[in-house]
Amino acid sequence: MKALHIITGLGIGGAEQQLRLLLRHLPVECEVVALTNPGAVADGLVADGVRVHHLGMGGNRDLSALPRLVRLIRAGGYDLVHTHLYRACVYGRPAARLAGVRAVVATEHSLGDSQMEGRPLTAGVRALYLASERLGSATVAVSATVADRLRRWGVPAPRIEVVPNGVDLARFRFDRSRRHHTRRRLGLPEDAYVVGGIGRLAPAKRFDVLIRTIARLPDDHWLLLVGAGPESSVLRRTAHEAGVAERVLFTGERPNVPDGSPGPDLPSLTAAMDLLVSPSPEESFGLAVVEALASGLPVLYASCPAVEDLPPRAAAAARRVRGGPEAYARAVAEVRAAGPRPRTVPEAAHHYSITRSAARLMDVYAAAVSSSSSPSPQGARSS
Known part of the structure; x- marks a missing residue:
């Protein structure tokens, strides 16, 4: 064929x-x-x-x-x-x-x-x-x-x-050495709690909510935004206005598979994160969430059909959050207070191999x- x-x-x-x-x-x-x-x-x-x-x-x-x-x-x-x-x-x-x-x-x-x-x-x-x-x-x-x-x-x-x-499960499998290397490369402090956001920098993704969430959390919380799009300059300005510009890193678009371009690929960036947050209220699948789960990350999301179409046990580390920055700040604090989880791959990620x-x-x-x-x-x- x-x-x-x-x-x-x-x-x-x-x-x-x-x-x-x-x-x-x-x-x-x-x-x-x-x-x-x-x-x-x-x-x-x-x-x-x-x-x-x-x-x-x-x-x-x-x-x-x-x-x-x-x-x-x-x-x-x-x-x-x-x-x-x-x-x-x-x-x-x-x-x-x-x-x-x-x-x-x-x-x-x-x-x-x-x-x-x-x-x-x-x-x-x-x-x-x-x-x-x-x-x-x-x-x-x-x-x-x-x-x-x-x-x-x-x-x-x-x-x-x-x-x-x-999702290519082998590519996203968590690797501790890759985590340390990527965090050093990005200049992240050793004790930083890194919240990640992945996707096109467009209004529908609501990444401004993530920036305002970080502003409500202690200074050791950092935001790693992976993607590019028409709202890039607006989000940078939002970070400055919220007083957290030094704790928000913009990586630009990053490939899932190494392509020779400078900078870490997406699996390396998910390895560097401690939590993924997806505040977009309307998704068709929720690929970033599934990729994060494949990296063993806990996830907070507003909409993710990929998770919602499966039994709750398939993605126990994924939690739906409704609301704005205050709701997400409370949820992030609760996830961190629960302590680090083993970076194992849940059933949901295997389902979407x-x-x-x-x-x-x-x-x-x-x-x-x-x-x-x-x-x-x-x-x-x-x-």
Whole structure:
């Protein structure tokens, strides 16, 4: 089987890094096309031996990209097309059909109740999404919560498959020497209690709540913010205004897998943390939470379908918190007062192993290809 993955861009983000990790575990010949912004993940894919195409799309309404994408798909001889993120789904599904590929799978990574990929949902966005969805074979939801949202949107239930995001457990396994090395590299005091936040620095993630939380805690509490985004300067200003700028470290975007760039990778940073806090009120999966659990960290979160879809015992170290900085400050203090926990991997992290996710996706691929190669009932009757 030969598959083409179409994604909006390949900057360092959750969906983009998930695609790179997935391709390392899929027993399929895969190529990738980025509609725009090849970014750092494109370099990583090339280093992994994956062929990456850049379509050079100028914007959401660059309709000239459609015939270019059709030609690329026709020339590639692909058995299946898999799209990721909204723009790639809207352009990729019709392009695949026009190119003669009938096995078309799309993964919905970032559908919330009120936003998609950090942007407000509108009637137009929904209508365009549903129109293109009808051209696909299956829509993959990264959690049962997203599957329910898709059904409420109008996607037929039989066309929805749940394939959770996956985590490379070996990469995130806690290593004490890596913890000490990373903390020294970051200039963290030996006795610092490090609270972590991971994700795109955008308003929806509510990282300002974390900064104000740190301001309510003793001076040995530090905040390690991993990510980049449009709110970076706002958050730095918030830290200054709250009087905690010297205790808030911004690492920028960091890869899950070493890519040769300076600075520690994400597993090294989770090893350096004592607690992860995710105050985002609307998540489609909660990958940062699962990665933290894979590193043996306790977690406080506002929304995490990955945890909420499992029995409570599967992630005993994860606790839901409602409210603002005062509520989170109380919860952080309670976690610290309980003392350090063994950095063991809970059942929830094992449930979301990337090997399990890749195997489940292969089932979806097999069904899509089989269905696309079977003659229609009408065709069978007329033959």
